[in-house]
Amino acid sequence: MTLTAAVAAASTTAPSAEGHGFLSPTGVEVAFLLVGLLTFGAALVTVTTRQLVHAALWLVVALGGLAVEYLLLSAEFIAWVQVLIYVGSVVVLLLFGLMLTKAPIGRSPDADSGNRWVALIVAVAAAATLVWVVADAFRATWIDLDGAPAGSTEVTGESLFRNWVLPFEGLSVLLLAALVGAIVLSRKAKEEPSPPPVNSHAGAGSSPSVPDSRNHPIEQEGAL
Amino acid sequence: MHLALPAVLSALLFCTGLYGVLARRNAILVLMSVELMLNAVNLNLVAFDVWLSSTAEDTLHSGQALTLFTIAVAAAEIGIGLAIVLAVYRNRGTSDIDKLRDTAEGPGPDDSDSDALAAERAEKAEASA
Numbered sequence: 001m002t003l004t005a006a007v008a009a010a011s012t013t014a015p016s017a018e019g020h021g022f023l024s025p026t027g028v029e030v031a032f033l034l035v036g037l038l039t040f041g042a043a044l045v046t047v048t049t050r051q052l053v054h055a056a057l058w059l060v061v062a063l064g065g066l067a068v069e070y071l072l073l074s075a076e077f078i079a080w081v082q083v084l085i086y087v088g089s090v091v092v093l094l095l096f097g098l099m100l101t102k103a104p105i106g107r108s109p110d111a112d113s114g115n116r117w118v119a120l121i122v123a124v125a126a127a128a129t130l131v132w133v134v135a136d137a138f139r140a141t142w143i144d145l146d147g148a149p150a151g152s153t154e155v156t157g158e159s160l161f162r163n164w165v166l167p168f169e170g171l172s173v174l175l176l177a178a179l180v181g182a183i184v185l186s187r188k189a190k191e192e193p194s195p196p197p198v199n200s201h202a203g204a205g206s207s208p209s210v211p212d213s214r215n216h217p218i219e220q221e222g223a224l
Numbered sequence: 225m226h227l228a229l230p231a232v233l234s235a236l237l238f239c240t241g242l243y244g245v246l247a248r249r250n251a252i253l254v255l256m257s258v259e260l261m262l263n264a265v266n267l268n269l270v271a272f273d274v275w276l277s278s279t280a281e282d283t284l285h286s287g288q289a290l291t292l293f294t295i296a297v298a299a300a301e302i303g304i305g306l307a308i309v310l311a312v313y314r315n316r317g318t319s320d321i322d323k324l325r326d327t328a329e330g331p332g333p334d335d336s337d338s339d340a341l342a343a344e345r346a347e348k349a350e351a352s353a
Contacts, residue, residue: 025226026225028225029225029226029229032225032229032230033229036229036230036233039233039237040233040236040237040240043237043240043241043260044240046240046244046256046257046260047240047241047243047244047247047248047253047256047257047260052250052252052253055253055256056256059256059259059260062237062260062263063259063263066237066263066266066267069230069233069267070267070270072225073225073230073270073271073274074274075270075273075274075288075291077288078266078270078288078291078292078295081292081295082266082295085295085296085298085299086259086263086295086298089299090259090298090299090302093302093303093306094252094255094256094259094302094306096306097252097255097306097309097310098252100310100313101252101309101310101313101319103250103252103319108250110249110320111248111249111250111253112247112248112249113247113248113249113322114322115246115247116246116247118246119242119243119246119247120243120247122242122243122246123239123240123242123243123246124239126238126239126242127235127236127239130235130238130239131232131235131236134228134231134232134235135228135231135232138226138227138228138231139228141226141227141228141275142225142226142227143225143226143227143271143274143275143278144278144279145225145274145278147278150273150274150277150278150285150288151270151273151274151285151288155285156285156288156289156292159283159284159285159288159289160285160289160292163284163285163286163289164286164289167289167293168293171293171296171297174296174297174300175296175299175300177300178300178301178303178304179303181304181307182303182304182306182307185304185307185308185310185311186307186310186311188314
């Protein structure tokens with residue numbers, strides 16, 4: 001009887017002491033779990049599908065699911081930035097890259113390389129280790145989402161422009177450098193040898209005559 | 225919310241990206257997997273920032289600021305990475321990273337690859353000429 005009383009007391013005091021429990025998930029937790037499963041499934045399809053364009057489209061689902069997770073964690077500014085930059089621009093860039101490299105539409109049998117089983121072993125081992133460590137470390141930790149939202153635009157803007165101004169400006173320099181680098185890398189280097197024949201052909205009539213008339217007297221004067 | 229939920233999800237997403245980086249052959253698919261890994265890190269940063277801002281009353285919001293920086297760096301990375309992939313594709317005619325073995329050490333099975341590459345390059349040069 002004492003045992004049942006102790007169990008009952010523990011079962012009543014433990015949730016009331018912390019206010020949380022494994023067996024009484026809140027609505028936010030259930031939504032986070034469902035969207036998390038969707039995100040993880042989309043990520044798995046992204047790395048395993050044999051159709052290259054479908055991989056990019058499943059990546060949209062995974063990144064959009066992560067944006068919903070940010071919203072559930074009350075970080076709304078990050079969520080909209082995620083939608084704008086990742087879903088809006090990065091995936092479009094990836095699709096452009098796929099099209100420009102003439103990726104095959106439909107199934108491509110050689111999407112995975114020969115070391116996929118080694119990769120699978122490494123990934124599963126890393127996942128098991130990380131999940132075990134993380135779940136063991138944060139088994140009894142809860143996030144309090146009831147207070148003021150931690151990631152509204154006002155809060156994020158204040159912290160960004162009060163405490164993080166210098167890294168923010170450094171980031172703009174980095175983006176400028178990346179822009180210049182991308183332009184330099186994607187400029188066609190092979191075009192440079194080919195224009196000279198055109199230019200020399202067009203300039204063969206005019207330019208040699210002008211330097212001739214100007215240079216020869218100087219050279220002659222220098223010689224004289 | 226239980227803190228282990230976002231932490232476990234981010235660990236799983238990171239390992240999915242790890243598998244993609246190791247197993248994929250197309251360079252653009254490798255870039256997609258790198259994006260997955262970066263997003264896993266972002267989820268961790270946001271979750272722990274929300275936890276710290278309510279538990280330790282941290283007002284610096286370093287996690288969310290760092291998340292924004294990571295997103296911007298990822299955008300720059302994807303731009304540069306795609307420019308490199310396109311330059312490689314223009315020079316080699318392939319975006320298959322298993323065939324880019326010019327700096328591989330020692331002779332061996334690479335010779336056939338380099339011969340095939342040279343043949344491809346010659347064909348491409350002929351085609352462009």
